[in-house]
Amino acid sequence: MAPSARGVLPTASISIVLIALFVAAGFFTHGYVLTAATTSERLYTVRNDAARALKLQLDEETGIRGYAATRDRSFLDPYRAAARGRLESAFSRLGSDLATSRLAAAEPALADARATSARWNREVAAPTIAHPSQGAHRVEKRGKELMDDFRRDLDSIDGLLERRESLVSEELRAAIDRITVLVIVAGIVSSIVALLYARQQVRAAERIAAGERQAEAERRERALLQGAYEAEKHIADSLQTAFSQRPLPSLETLRFSASYVPATEETRLGGDWYDVLALHGDRVLFTIGDVTGHGIDAAVTMNRARQSFVSAALLDVDPGSVLARVNADMVAREDRLVTAVAGVADPATYEFVYAIAGHPPPVLAEPGRPPRFLECGSLPLGGIPEAQYSTRRLQSMPGATLVLYTDGAVEHSRDVIAGEALLLEAVEHAAEHPEVEAAAWIHREIFQGRSVGDDVAILTIGFSAEPTLGLVVSADSGRARLSGRVAPAGSDGTGDKAGPRGFALPRGLAS
Amino acid sequence: MSNSSIEVIKLDGELDVARREEIRRTLSLPAADRPVLLDFSQVTYADSTAVAELLRFHSEAGAKGRTVAVVIGNRQFARLLQYAGLRDAFAVFDDRAAALTYLGARGS
Numbered sequence: 381m382a383p384s385a386r387g388v389l390p391t392a393s394i395s396i397v398l399i400a401l402f403v404a405a406g407f408f409t410h411g412y413v414l415t416a417a418t419t420s421e422r423l424y425t426v427r428n429d430a431a432r433a434l435k436l437q438l439d440e441e442t443g444i445r446g447y448a449a450t451r452d453r454s455f456l457d458p459y460r461a462a463a464r465g466r467l468e469s470a471f472s473r474l475g476s477d478l479a480t481s482r483l484a485a486a487e488p489a490l491a492d493a494r495a496t497s498a499r500w501n502r503e504v505a506a507p508t509i510a511h512p513s514q515g516a517h518r519v520e521k522r523g524k525e526l527m528d529d530f531r532r533d534l535d536s537i538d539g540l541l542e543r544r545e546s547l548v549s550e551e552l553r554a555a556i557d558r559i560t561v562l563v564i565v566a567g568i569v570s571s572i573v574a575l576l577y578a579r580q581q582v583r584a585a586e587r588i589a590a591g592e593r594q595a596e597a598e599r600r601e602r603a604l605l606q607g608a609y610e611a612e613k614h615i616a617d618s619l620q621t622a623f624s625q626r627p628l629p630s631l632e633t634l635r636f637s638a639s640y641v642p643a644t645e646e647t648r649l650g651g652d653w654y655d656v657l658a659l660h661g662d663r664v665l666f667t668i669g670d671v672t673g674h675g676i677d678a679a680v681t682m683n684r685a686r687q688s689f690v691s692a693a694l695l696d697v698d699p700g701s702v703l704a705r706v707n708a709d710m711v712a713r714e715d716r717l718v719t720a721v722a723g724v725a726d727p728a729t730y731e732f733v734y735a736i737a738g739h740p741p742p743v744l745a746e747p748g749r750p751p752r753f754l755e756c757g758s759l760p761l762g763g764i765p766e767a768q769y770s771t772r773r774l775q776s777m778p779g780a781t782l783v784l785y786t787d788g789a790v791e792h793s794r795d796v797i798a799g800e801a802l803l804l805e806a807v808e809h810a811a812e813h814p815e816v817e818a819a820a821w822i823h824r825e826i827f828q829g830r831s832v833g834d835d836v837a838i839l840t841i842g843f844s845a846e847p848t849l850g851l852v853v854s855a856d857s858g859r860a861r862l863s864g865r866v867a868p869a870g871s872d873g874t875g876d877k878a879g880p881r882g883f884a885l886p887r888g889l890a891s
Numbered sequence: 892m893s894n895s896s897i898e899v900i901k902l903d904g905e906l907d908v909a910r911r912e913e914i915r916r917t918l919s920l921p922a923a924d925r926p927v928l929l930d931f932s933q934v935t936y937a938d939s940t941a942v943a944e945l946l947r948f949h950s951e952a953g954a955k956g957r958t959v960a961v962v963i964g965n966r967q968f969a970r971l972l973q974y975a976g977l978r979d980a981f982a983v984f985d986d987r988a989a990a991l992t993y994l995g996a997r998g999s
Contacts, residue, residue, distance in 0.1 A: 672939045673908055717943045719974065738942065738975040758976040760939065763946040796967040 394573050398566060405562050409555065416552045419481070423545050426477040427538065433470040434534050437497055440467065441519075441527055444505050448515030459505060467497065474537075486540045493533035500526040629658040633727035635781075635842040639819035641827075642835050643674065643788075651678035651716075652786040652837040653686055657693065662727050665693050665702075668784040668839050669720030669761075670739065681716045685761070689722065699723050699735035700771035703761065707737065707769070710762035718761040721784055725841045732774040732782055732841075737761045740790060743783040743807050746776060747845070751783070751807040753800070781818065781842035783807050788834035789826060802826055814845065897994050898925050903933040906941035906968075914941060918948045920957065926994040927957060932964035932987060941968070942975045949980050958982075958997045960990040 439458040446455030471494050478486050504523040508515035628636040638654055651671030656664050667689050671678045685706060692705035699722040710718060721742055723734030734742065738760030745751040754774065759767040776782075783803075790799035806825035810818040819838040827836075898921040906914055921927060929948075931937075945961075952959050961981045963969045972978045984990040 670939075672943065717939050717946075719939065736974075738939075740970075740974055757973055757978060759946060760942060760975055763943065764950050791967065796970045800970075 394569075398570060398573070401562075402566060405559065405566075409559050412555045413552070416548055416555075419548050420545070422477065422481040423541055423548070426474065426481055426483065427541055429470060429474040429477050430534055430537050430541075433467065433474055433493070434531070436467040436470055437500075437527075437530055440464075440505065441500075441523065444508050444515070444523070445519050448508050448512055448519050451512050456509065459509075464501075471497075478537075481544075483540060483544060486537045489533045489536040489540070493530055493537075496526055496530045496533060500530065628656050629664060631658070631662055631664070631727070633662050633844050634664060634725060635840075635844065637817045637819040637840045639817075639823045639836070639838045641823060641832055641837075643832055651682045652788070652835040653682050654784065654837050654839040655686060655689065656839070656841070657690070659697065659724065664725050664841070665697055665722070666725060666784065666839065666841055667702075667720060667722045668739070668786065668837060669718055670786040670835075670837075672717045674835075678716065681710075681718065684713070684715065685710065685718050685720070689720075693722075697724060698771055699733055700769045703735045703737045703758075703769035704767070707759075707761045707763075707767050708765060711765045715762045717763060719787075720761060723782075725782065725843075727843055730776045730778060730780065730843050732776055733771060734774070735769045735771050737767075737769055738763075740785065740787050743785075743804065744774070744776065745781045745783065745807050745811040747779040747811075751804050751811065753804075776843065778843050779814075779845035781807075781811060781840050783818070783822065784839045784841075785822075786835060786837045788832065788836035789823075789838055791834065792827065792830075792832070792836075799826075810840075818842070896925055897991065898923060898927045899930055900927060901930040901933075905935055906931075906937040908938060908940045911940050911944075914944045918944045920948065920951045920955065924955075924957070926997060927952065927959045928987070928990055928994060929959060929961040929981075930987060930990075931968060932962045934963070934965050934968050936965065937968040937971055939971070942971055942977070945972070945977055945981075946975070949977065958994060960984060960994050962987050962990045 436458075443455045443458040447453065471490070474490055475487070478484065478490060500523065504518055504526060508518055508523075628638060636656055638656075640652065640654070642652075651674060652669070654666070654668040656666045658664055667686070669682070669685055669689075671682045671685065688706045688709045689702060692702040692709075695705065696702070702722045703720065706718075706720070706722075718737070719739040720737045721734060721739045722737075723732055723742075725732055732744075734754075736742075736754075736756045736758050738758060739756065741753040741756035743751050743753055755772065758769050761767075785803065790796055790803055793799055803822070803826065806822040807818075809825060810816065810821040813821065818840040822838055822840075823836060900917060900921075902914065902917055918929075929945075934941075949959070959981055961972075961983045963972065963983055963985070969978070969983070972981075972983065977983075982990070982993055984993065
């Protein structure tokens with residue numbers, strides 16, 4: 381829900397700002413209207429008090445005028461002291477009104493009116509009461525002048541009041557206009573925000589819908605891939621079965637064990653193989669190899685290389701020659717690089733004859749000695765056509781075991797030195813337990829049940845510890861032959877490129 | 892001995908099948924007829940892809956009679972070359988200084 385949450389935050393903050401603006405506008409508007417109303421009320425009071433002062437003054441004037449005309453003293457009622465006090469208090473109230481309404485401009489007019497009223501009182505009313513006979517003329521002449529002055533003063537106050545009132549109403553109108561504009565703007569902004577929010581919501585909904593569509597598409601793709609994976613796994617399994625290691629020969633004089641564990645990371649058809657083919661007289665031809673890379677191509681190359689080994693061994697079983705032929709074959713086909721060991725084990729002579737092509741060195745475990753790596757160092761197969769592979773001869777003893785493996789057995793941690801040490805240790809332990817299947821034991825000890833990132837093939841070929849009765853003769857004859865053959869090559873028998881002669885044609889190769 | 896008279900080719904990290912094309916491109920014999928130093932001192936892992944390309948480089952250089960020294964800083968890679976017999980085919984050194992000395996002596 382991240383997309384809609386992203387949209388809500390700015391929308392919410394804009395809404396909060398708008399609400400704050402509205403509240404502030406309302407507050408100021410309210411304050412302003414209140415002030416305007418108070419001002420209007422005060423102005424009304426001022427006008428009222430001014431009207432009252434005028435009325436009282438006119439009442440007095442009317443009274444004096446009536447008295448002058450009729451000499452009836454009842455006309456003087458408004459002019460009694462109490463009445464005059466009312467006019468005075470009306471003036472005072474008007475004065476304080478002007479002060480509170482901040483109408484200082486009207487104060488001179490008020491003072492003038494007061495003075496005029498006092499002058500009228502002195503120059504018209506008092507002489508008229510004292511001498512009524514001249515009252516009518518005085519009232520008409522001087523009285524009229526003063527009353528006109530008085531009216532003018534009050535009129536000027538009234539004019540100021542009107543100006544102030546119109547000012548207030550103008551300000552009020554302007555405030556109302558401002559509020560109207562504010563409301564319109566706020567309305568427009570709110571509409572825009574609402575529209576934006578709505579659009580965001582729609583987009584968020586669209587995104588969610590698109591996400592769901594994509595997830596659905598991915599689910600379908602995964603299902604397809606899973607199907608393809610299953611199909612490939614099926615093909616791989618079928619090929620693995622088809623290319624599976626041939627059964628190991630069963631001989632009295634030689635013990636074999638083998639372990640093949642393909643990479644467990646994914647469906648990987650291994651490029652590793654091993655083969656043991658029975659030759660004449662209990663001798664066996666063994667090969668182990670590893671094709672560069674993985675997958676069906678590697679497996680096909682592997683199968684071709686194995687066939688090539690068999691074909692080459694049919695012509696000449698000498699391991700160096702076998703490797704040279706396979707190399708020529710693979711170079712010609714521009715195949716992948718292959719590393720391999722080919723060899724012959726002869727239980728009659730306790731002799732291993734082997735050749736290596738770029739492959740990790742075999743381990744030899746002999747009774748009473750710690751296991752050791754054999755010499756190695758030669759080009760892989762399929763690289764260059766003129767590569768030579770020397771046949772090495774190794775005189776061993778009863779109970780000796782040769783351990784062949786592919787690089788997965790030593791490169792599992794990418795520290796090949798540690799891997800080699802671990803392998804030697806595992807071989808030594810396996811040799812202490814002749815009753816166990818050595819290859820499986822070694823694999824178990826190295827990997828301890830861990831998953832394997834590369835194919836691992838292990839093949840062991842061991843001479844029986846105790847020669848059986850039926851073999852003594854052949855073993856003896858083997859030794860007899862051996863003494864003649866080993867002497868020129870030295871004790872470790874390496875470097876004899878001529879290869880063993882007199883091998884009979886392989887027997888039972890097709891089995 | 893001056894280093895400018897030597898062609899240096901350097902590859903780092905893990906040399907495996909994923910980098911096959913890059914390794915192939917990098918490991919091409921320089922046109923100038925000068926000794927070549929293959930500097931693999933920073934290589935941490937190599938598989939047979941590297942071996943295959945080195946093999947090709949080796950035959951190419953051999954055909955043109957060029958002197959090549961290789962510096963290997965990783966034991967696993969050294970083992971792989973040993974398995975492949977390339978340790979003897981090339982002059983292999985543990986450090987660059989020794990390789991340069993060798994090339995300087997051969998080149999002069």
